Amino acid sequence: MKSLKDKMVSREVEELRRELQKKNEIIEMLLKHDNLTGLPNWESTKNFMESRLKGEYNPVGLLCVDFDSFKVFNQTYGYLLGDLLLAQFGSRVQECVQIEEGLIGRLNGEAFLVVLLQTTPERMREISEKIFSIVSALTVDLPDTARVNANLTVSIGGALWNRAEEMSPYALLRQADFAMCRAKRGGRGQYVLIELNQPSEITQGIQNAEMAMRLAVEMRGALEMKQFEPFYQPLYSVKEQLPVTAEALVRWRHPVYGVLSPDRFLPLFENSGLIVKLDLYMFECNCRNIRRWLDEGLNVLPVYCNFSRLHFLNEGFADLLLEFTQKYRVATRNLGIEITENMLVEDAQVIIEQMHKLRALGFSVAMDDFGAGYSSFGMLQELPVDTIKLDSMFFQRNLSDFKNTSIICAIVAIAKALGMTVICEGIETEAQVAFLRTIECDEIQGFYFARPMETAEFSKLLCVKGGISAGSAARANLERIFIEKIFDAFYVSKDFEQFASFVSSDAEWHDLYFKDALQGIDEIKKYFEQNIAGKKLSIIYRSITPHRADHFTPVSGEAVLVDESLQPPMCTNFYFAANCVPDGESLKLTKMTMDLIRADSYVNLFRAQNEIRIGQAKQLNERKNYPLTTPCCRLGLSGMS
Template sequence: MEHSILLGMLAACAAATTIKWLLAREADHRRANAQTDELLRSNRALRMASRCRVALLHAGSAEEMMAAVCKAISEEGGYSLVWTGLSMAGSSRDLLASEIQGTPAGRFAAAAGGLQRGCSCEGIALDVMSDAKSRLRHGTSAEFGYPSVLALPLGSASGDAAPIGVLCVYSIAPCAFDSDDVQVLQELATDLALGLSNMHAARSRRAAEQASACHAQHDPATGLASRSLFNDRLRQALVAAERTGRKVAVLALSMDRYRGVKASLGADACSALLMHAASAMKSCLHEGDTVAHLLGNEFAVILSDLINDDDVLPVAGKLLEAIKAPMRWQDNIVNTTASIGIALMGEDGGEPSVMLRSANSAMAHAVGHGGNRFRFVAQEMNERASRMFALEAELRSALLHNEMVVHYQPRAALGDGCLTAAEALVRWQHPTRGLVPPAEFLPLAESSGLIVPLGAWVIREVCRQQRAWRDAGLPMVPVSINLSARQFREEGLVEHIEVTLEEYDVPSAMLSFEITESMVMEDLDDAVARMNELKAIGVKLSMDDFGTGHSSLARLRLLPLDQLKIDQSFVRQLGSEQADEAICRSIIDVGHNLNMQIVGVGVETLLQREWLRAHYCDEMQGCFFGRPMAAQDFAQLLAADRPRSNTMLPLWKAINYKV
C-alpha cells in the first residue's frame, strides 16, 4: 500500500511538472507571438510611414499628396477605408471629401458619392474639426458600419492653428487601434497637414511672384504691355522675321486731344480715354501683335509676320478709325483722333530702340500736319500710302458708279476643242486711266474689305449675263467665279447666291466657284462645312492653282470638289521640264481617281496642249484657245458653238481611261 501511495505521489509530481512545463511553454509561445505581432506591427508602421513621407516629398499637387497618403495608409497599414476631408472655404462645419481609398462597406457605400461632392461635418468629422483633437470609436455604432474608426485633425503639431481638415481611418476589426497605432497615425496626419500647408504657401508664393511679374510687364492703368515687355517682344519678332523672311513694323501712336480733355474734364476722364484707346486698338490687331502703353498718351504697336510693307496700311487705317469712335464720359461725349508714326523693319537696321525712335519721329510729323493721320519714316512710303488711299476712294466710287466690268476667258475640251465653260474675271474700267489691271486693285479690295461687295456684284453680273445670253437664244455654258478668302468666310454667301440664281432664273449647275488651297488649309473643318453648303444648292466647286499650296492627299479626299485646275507654273514647262511633267501626271491621275475633272491653266502653245491631251487632261484654259474677252465677244463664241452638245462626256471617261 505504501508503494502505491508512493507511486501516486510520484505520478502527481510528474503531472504537476508537466503542467508547469506546458504552461511555461505556452507563456513562451504567447510571448513569441506577441513579439512577432509587435515586430510585424512595427514593420507595417515603418512601411506605412516611409511610403507616406515619400509621397509627401514627391507629390506635385495637394490632390496627389492626399491620394498617395490615403493609399499608403490603406495598403501598408491594412485598414479597410481611409479618406481625407478638407474644410470648405468660408465654413468650419462643412468638409469636402478629397480622397477615398479602400473598399466602402455598410452605410458608407451609399454615402461615398455624396462625400466626394461635399458632406456635412457630422459625427466624428464634426467632433474632430470643432474640438481639434482625435476621436476614437469602437463598437457597432461607429461610423458607416465599421466597428473601429479613428479620426485625426489635420493641424499643426502644436495644435495652435485651426485644423484644415480631417483624416479618417476605418477598420472592420473591433478595437483595431491601440495607443501605438494612434500615435503613428497622428504623426502621419501632422506630416500631411504640414505638407498641405507648405504646398499652399508655395502656391501662394508663386501666384504672388507671377502677379508681381505681370505687374512689372503690364501697365496698371490700361492692362497693356509695358515698355520692357514691348522691347522684349520686338526683339523676338525681329529674330523670327529674320528666320522666316517676313516683315515687322513698329507704330508709335499719340492721342491728339489728350491735353485738352485733361484740362476740361480732368484726370479721370483722361484715364477713361486711355482705356477707350487701348480697347479700340486691341480690337484691330491680330493675336500675335502687341500693343503697349509707354507713357502718358503715347502707345506703341508691333505688327509682326507681315508679308510685305503694304500690309501695314490697312491696319494703320483701322487704328485711326477705331480711335475716332466717340467715348461717353459722365454727361459728355468725348471725340478724339490719333497721330501714328510707322517704322518698317530694315529702314534702320532692325534695332528695337532705333525702330521705336524712328516711329516716334514719324509720329511727330503726323502731329505737325494736323493729326488724325499716319506718316512713315521714308517719304516714298508716305507717297505710296497716299496713292493707295486715293485708289481706295476711287474704287469705292467705282462700285457706286458701275465702272466695274466682267470679262470671260473661255475653256475648251481637249478632246475636240469645243467650248465647255468660261472663267469670270473682273476688270475696272476707269474713266481716265482706262482698264486698270486686277493686280492693282484686287489686293487693295481684299485688305480694305471692299472685296465682299465687289464679289457680290460679280455674282449678280454673271447671273444677269447668263440670262441675257439665254434670252438671245445662245447656249449656256458654266461660268466659274473666283472667291476671295474673305468672301468665302462671309456669312450669307450661300443665301446671296441662291437669291441671285432665283432672280435671274439661272440653273445652279451653270455656276462654279473657284477657291485656293490656302483658303481651306487654315481651318479644314470649317472650309469643308462651307463647301458642303455651296454644294447643297447645286453649284460646282473648283480648286484653283492646285499644286502650289500645301494640300495633302488625305485632305484632298475630304474636299467636295468637282474640278482641279493645274497651276500654270507647271503647265508652262510641259515638254521641256521632266519634274513639271511628273507633277502634272500625278495631279491628273489623283484627280481622276477622286472623280474630279482636270483643267490645265495657262496653255499658250501647241506643245502644251498636245502634252495635256496625250495624258488625258479634260480641259484647257489659256491664250492658245482664247484670252479674256468682253461679254459681247464671248457671245460670238457661244453663237459659233451653238450645235455643240452640252452632255459630252469628259475625254478620260469616253476613252475608257485606265490607271
C-alpha cells in the first residue's frame, strides 16, 4: 500500500501534468490561431489547404477578403477601435461557413481567407454576399455617443480550383489575391471570381507565384548587387520624326529569369517600401550616364525619370535630386520628373508644393498617363507641369470614333493653350502617327518608332552622325556655332555691337556674376560696360546640345569661363540654357540662363589648357565636315597656350 505521503506526491504530479497539458493546449491554440479574432492564422489555414488540395475535396474555392480604406478608419477612430471592429467581424463571419464545408482564417492585418470544399461558383458568390451583409452591419461604440455604423466595405477575390493536377496553397492564394485586386480596381465593395480550369493557366499561375516569392526574397540583395539598370525609350518629334527626349525605364537583369520588366517586380518594391531606394538608385544611374554622354560629346537628350509618390512626401526630395545632379555635374534641365494622376488623390497640396520646388530648380515635370484616372481640364490649370503624356488607352480605341477623337483634340488644344508640351503614348501604327500630325501633338512615345533599349544601344542613337540626318546635323551645328558667337562677342572679344545683332531687343539675360535677370538690350549693355568690358576672359565649351520645340529652339550645355585677368587664372564651370527663335535665315536669342556648377573640376589650369587644345581641334574637325556652315568666331585664348 502507498503511504499517505506517496499519495500526496502522486496527486501533485497529476495536477502538474494536467496544468502542463492545459498550458500546452493554450500554446498550441495560440500558435494555430489569431490572437485578436480567434480565427485560424495563416499557418493553420495553409496546412488545411495543403491537406485538402489533393483531389477528393475538389472543387476547392478560396475567397480573399480585404477591407477597403481601413487605414482611413484607423486614422479616424483610432487603432483600438480598429482592432475591436476586426474582432467583431471575425466573430460574425464564422456563421457563413459550416465546419464540414471549410474554414475561415485571418491572413494578416485586415485581410481574411475563406476556404470552401466541394464548392461551386454559385456557393462562393452566396457566401460573398453574406460577407458583404455582415460588413455593412458592423458598428462602432464611441464614447459619449450612440452606437454608429462603421460604413466600411470589403473587396473579395475568389479562385476556384477543379483539376486533378497538384495545386499549392501559395499559388491558389496568389490567384485569389489577384482577383481581389481586380475587385478593388473595379470600384471597391466588389466580388471577382477566377475559375482555374485550364492546365496551362494553372501551371503559369504556379510559376508566377513561385517567381513572385523568389523575387520578394531576393530584391534587397539584388539592389545591393546593382542588378537593376535603366533602359531608355526615345520620344520622337511628330513633325521631324527625330528623337527629342527619352524616358528611363527600370529593368531587373536577374541571373535566372533574365531581363525582367517592371510589372514583375515593382509591386513588390512598392509594398515593401524599397521603391524609394530603387528610384534614387535609378536616378543616380541616369545622372552618371548623362555625364558620360556629355564627356563623349554625344547629342544628349533630356531624360524623364519615374518616382513613387512616397518621395513627394519627403520635404527634402527636390534638394536630394539636386545633390545627385551636382555630384555628376549634370544640368537639371537635362532631367525630367514624371508623376501620375493617382499620386494626387491624397496629400495633393504637399505633392504640388514639391512640383513647384522641382521646377524652380530647373527640372521639368511631366504628368504621365493623363486621362486614365482622376484628371480633369480644371486640374491642368492648377498643376505646375511642363508636359502632359496622353494615356495610351485613347489610341487603343477606334480613331474613327468621333467622340474619342474629339476628346483627344480637346485635351491637346487646351494643353497647348496653357503652354504645355503634349506627348502621346502607346503609338504603334502609321495611322496613329498621321492622325497626331493633324492635331499638332508635339512628341510620340511608342513601338512605332522605338522600343525601350539598353544603354549601349541608346548611346549609339545619341551619336549625331549615327542617329540624325545630315540636314538635321548641319542645322544642329549652326545652332552650336550661334551660341559660341554669342558668348564670344559678350565675354571674349567684348564686341557688344556684334552681340546685340544676335539678341532680340527684349531679351532676358541671367549672368553668372549677377543674381537678378537683366531685361532688354539696354539693361544688358549697362551691365556689360560695368562688369565685363574690363576683364580678360576666354571660354572652354564642354557641350552644346540643341533641342526641338514648336516655335523656338532650346539649346543647353556646359562651359568653363576663364578669367585671365587674375593670377592664377580663375576657372568657373557653368550650365547654360538658351532660347533661340528663327529670324529670317538666322537666329535670335530671346533668353539665356547660366548657373554655376558647384563641383568645379577645372580649377587646375593645366587641365583647362588641355581642354582648350582638345576643344579647338575638335571644333576645327567638325567645321570641315559641314562646309555649308559659317566659320565660328575665334575664341579669345591668348595667353593660355
